[in-house]
Each structure stands twice: as C-alpha cells, then as structure tokens.
Amino acid sequence: MSLSKRDKELIWHPFTQEEIAPEVIALQRGNGAYLYDKKGKAYLDLISSWWVNLHGHCHPVIAERIYQQALKLEHVLFAGFTHEPAVTLCEALQKILPQPLCRFFFSDNGSTAVEVALKMAYQFWKNKNQFHRKTFLSFKGGYHGDTVGAMSAGIDSGFHSVFSELCFAVDTIPYPETWDHDPDVVEKEADALCVLEKILTLKGDQISAIIIEPILQGASGMRLARPQFINACIAAVRKYQILVIFDEVMTGFCRTGPYFAFSHTEVIPDFLCLSKGITGGFLPLALTVTTGEVYTAFLSKDWKDAFAHGHSYTANPLACAAAVGALELLQSSHCQRQIQVIITAQRQGISFLKQKNLPISKLRSFGTMGAFDLNSSQESIVFQSKCLKEGLIVRPLKTTVYTLPPYVITQEELKECYEIFARIIETC
Numbered sequence: 001m002s003l004s005k006r007d008k009e010l011i012w013h014p015f016t017q018e019e020i021a022p023e024v025i026a027l028q029r030g031n032g033a034y035l036y037d038k039k040g041k042a043y044l045d046l047i048s049s050w051w052v053n054l055h056g057h058c059h060p061v062i063a064e065r066i067y068q069q070a071l072k073l074e075h076v077l078f079a080g081f082t083h084e085p086a087v088t089l090c091e092a093l094q095k096i097l098p099q100p101l102c103r104f105f106f107s108d109n110g111s112t113a114v115e116v117a118l119k120m121a122y123q124f125w126k127n128k129n130q131f132h133r134k135t136f137l138s139f140k141g142g143y144h145g146d147t148v149g150a151m152s153a154g155i156d157s158g159f160h161s162v163f164s165e166l167c168f169a170v171d172t173i174p175y176p177e178t179w180d181h182d183p184d185v186v187e188k189e190a191d192a193l194c195v196l197e198k199i200l201t202l203k204g205d206q207i208s209a210i211i212i213e214p215i216l217q218g219a220s221g222m223r224l225a226r227p228q229f230i231n232a233c234i235a236a237v238r239k240y241q242i243l244v245i246f247d248e249v250m251t252g253f254c255r256t257g258p259y260f261a262f263s264h265t266e267v268i269p270d271f272l273c274l275s276k277g278i279t280g281g282f283l284p285l286a287l288t289v290t291t292g293e294v295y296t297a298f299l300s301k302d303w304k305d306a307f308a309h310g311h312s313y314t315a316n317p318l319a320c321a322a323a324v325g326a327l328e329l330l331q332s333s334h335c336q337r338q339i340q341v342i343i344t345a346q347r348q349g350i351s352f353l354k355q356k357n358l359p360i361s362k363l364r365s366f367g368t369m370g371a372f373d374l375n376s377s378q379e380s381i382v383f384q385s386k387c388l389k390e391g392l393i394v395r396p397l398k399t400t401v402y403t404l405p406p407y408v409i410t411q412e413e414l415k416e417c418y419e420i421f422a423r424i425i426e427t428c
Contacts, residue, residue, distance in 0.1 A: 002026065003038065030057025033409045035393070043393045046403040046417060051218070051250050053281030055329050056408035062280045062325040069321035078106065078314040085320030092327050093289070096259050098268045103295040105288045106315040110249030111145025113273035113286035114211070117245045118149045119309060120271065120294060121209035124243065127297045127305050135203065137210035137237065139175040143219035144211060144247050153211045157220050171199050173233070177223040179364040180350070189229045196236055204240035209270070211245040214261045215366065218250040221400035222371040224364055227264045234267045245271040253277040253330055254339050255404065256367030270294060280326030285319035338407050339368060345411045346370035346403070349418035358425045371402035379428050386424045392417060
C-alpha cells in the first residue's frame with residue numbers, strides 16, 4: 001500500500017474537507033526551495049509551507065544547531081530554570097527590536113502567541129484595578145489563530161463561524177483593503193476610521209486592547225492596508241489608553257522587507273506576536289514580546305497578580321537553538337541581498353501579469369509577497385491543481401493566489417513561475 005493510501009486510512013489533515021479532497025502527495029525529502037516526492041518529482045514551495053520556511057528546506061546550519069543542542073539538553077521545564085539558547089535568542093531579538101519591547105514570553109505557535117497577548121492585556125488592567133476594561137477591538141478579515149481567544153479576535157475572518165457561540169464578543173472595524181491603482185482607498189480608510197471613532201466614543205474606556213495584523217492580513221487573502229491608516233487607528237485608540245497588539249506571526253522576519261512589518265508604521269506596539277519563520281521552519285516556537293510597563297504590572301507579593309500561563313514545551317532548547325541559527329542566517333548580508341532580489345522579482349512578476357491583460361484583479365505586491373485574485377473559488381481549485389502538475393506548490397485563499405517563497409528562491413525561478421501562472425490563467 002502506498003504512503004498516501006496508508007495516510008488516508010489514519011490521518012485527519014488540517015483545513016481539509018476529507019470527503020472531497022484529492023489524494024495527498026507523499027513527500028520524501030526537501031532541499032532549498034524544493035520538495036521531492038517518492039518518484040523524485042520536484043515541487044517549488046512558493047508558500048514556504050504555510051509561511052514558516054525562511055531559508056529553504058533542510059538548511060544545514062539550522063540542522064547542525066539542532067543536532068549539537070540535542071547532545072547537550074533536549075528539554076527542561078521553563079519554570080524555575082533557564083538555558084543558553086533561550087537567553088541568546090532573546091538577546092539577539094532585543095538588538096533588532098525597539099527598546100520598549102524588552103520582555104519575552106515563550107509559547108509554541110502563532111495562536112498561543114496571540115492568546116498570551118490577549119490574556120496579558122486583559123490581566124494588565126485587572127492588576128491595575130481597572131476592572132471595566134473587558135473587551136477587545138479587531139479588524140474585519142483579521143485571522144489570529146484557532147484557540148478560543150484568537151478565534152474571538154478573528155471571528156470575522158471567515159474561518160470560525162461554527163464556533164461563534166464559544167467566543168467572547170469583540171468589536172470589529174472595517175479593513176480598508178487596497179491594491180495597486182486602487183481609486184477608492186482614501187474613502188475606505190475614512191469610513192473605517194469613522195466606525196472606529198464611533199466605537200471609541202461609545203466604549204473606549206472599556207476596551208483592553210486592539211489587535212492588528214500590521215499592513216498585511218494573511219489568511220483572509222493577503223489584504224493590504226496603507227501604513228498611514230494603521231498610524232491613524234493607533235493614534236485614535238491611544239487617546240483612550242488602549243493597549244496595542246501587533247500579530248506578526250506571518251509578517252515577522254523580513255516577509256515585508258524590514259525585520260518586522262510595524263517598521264513601515266510610526267507605531268511601537270505594546271505586544272508583538274512572533275512565530276512561523278522564527279525557527280526557519282524546523283520546529284514549533286513562538287514569542288509574545290511586551291514592554292517593561294506591562295511586565296511590571298504583574299509583579300507583586302501576591303500570586304494572583306502573576307501571569308499563570310505556560311506550555312509543556314515552553315522555550316524548548318532544540319527550537320530555541322534552531323531559532324538562533326535562523327536569525328543569524330537572516331541577518332547575514334547574503335540573505336538580506338536575497339530578500340531585496342525577491343522583492344524586485346515580485347514587483348516584476350505582478351507587472352508582467354498586468355501587461356498580459358488577464359482576467360484577474362487586485363494585483364499587488366508588498367515585500368516578498370505577490371498576489372492577485374481570480375474570479376471564483378472554483379477557478380482557484382483548478383489553478384492549484386494545474387500548478388501542482390507543473391511542480392509549483394500554491395494554496396489559494398478563496399480567490400486569492402499568492403506567493404511567499406523561502407529566501408533561497410532565485411529571481412529566475414520566480415520569473416518562470418509568473419510565466420507559468422499566465423499560461424494557466426489563460427486556460428482556466
């Protein structure tokens with residue numbers, strides 16, 4: 001029996017309707033930007049395996065760091081103990097973060113990084129004896145993960161409606177999605193800010209925090225907002241002392257060009273949620289980074305003021321060692337040059353599609369991401385299937401086709417991908 005058929009007998013896959021899904025592809029190995037099946041066919045990983053892979057599959061530097069760490073210390077509980085990889089990672093991150101972001105809380109995935117930030121924000125006000133601050137603000141289309149708090153914050157993402165009765169209430173603001181040559185962006189931004197002002201006037205002093213995917217909403221379709229809109233939103237909420245959570249689970253680690261997407265804005269958040277690319281795609285790890293002011297609010301002689309949250313594999317030494325290696329690679333001049341190459345190639349690819357006058361819309365690129373929209377979800381299914389036959393891994397978000405490749409992809413490879421996209425679109 002083939003591996004795919006053995007899988008079918010046992011495994012329940014994520015984000016999959018198992019009744020109608022095609023047979024899974026059994027992969028044997030990875031190298032660089034490519035994955036290989038058991039027959040040796042190569043697949044170019046254009047979405048970095050759900051946005052986690054920064055430096056290519058099986059990068060030897062990260063693999064060696066994990067191996068060497070496994071010979072020393074594989075794991076230890078992180079209450080009452082520490083270890084070199086955890087401290088080294090936080091020291092390295094502190095050097096590339098604004099000074100106020102100076103306290104690091106470990107967890108193990110993007111959802112939990114967000115959950116930690118939401119709980120910290122809520123308890124921050126409790127510890128300050130401001131018991132009336134019980135609610136949150138988010139944006140329509142924002143996706144923040146699949147735990148209950150993260151689902152509540154992302155209830156309008158289109159992923160969680162079946163669980164709506166489990167979630168706590170969150171006020172949502174329209175998201176002024178924009179793209180290249182969008183004539184209505186200023187009007188959309190004004191409308192969104194008007195809604196925000198009405199919410200703040202009504203209940204601004206009851207809100208704990210606002211959560212945002214800065215600049216780029218991921219799972220709802222690679223939706224862009226202008227930095228000046230983010231600036232205006234945060235200026236408005238800070239008049240009411242509302243805490244700011246930036247969910248950079250996807251956008252962190254140079255996906256938008258600089259190390260973090262908030263660098264495009266004038267904002268330093270109170271909480272920064274990081275995961276996905278932090279270990280280069282090797283192991284699960286997440287961080288919620290916050291300020292000294294927030295941290296201090298949890299210090300007292302009374303246990304009830306402590307942040308009673310943790311995970312069995314908090315700050316796993318193997319994952320931290322991988323993250324240290326991944327960050328060193330990211331900071332290398334070679335990787336930074338390669339990121340600029342990808343940014344240019346994405347712009348050129350989107351420009352190429354525009355010139356072809358294809359039946360697509362909302363063409364856009366930002367940092368290392370390029371995207372466009374097809375006319376229907378059915379077209380997306382056909383498009384994805386044809387890409388797989390061509391050896392290209394894409395996974396459209398409803399009608400949105402995007403690429404967010406590992407930083408080892410070449411300009412020529414991306415150029416060829418856009419040429420293949422054009423041919424496929426012409427036949428869809």
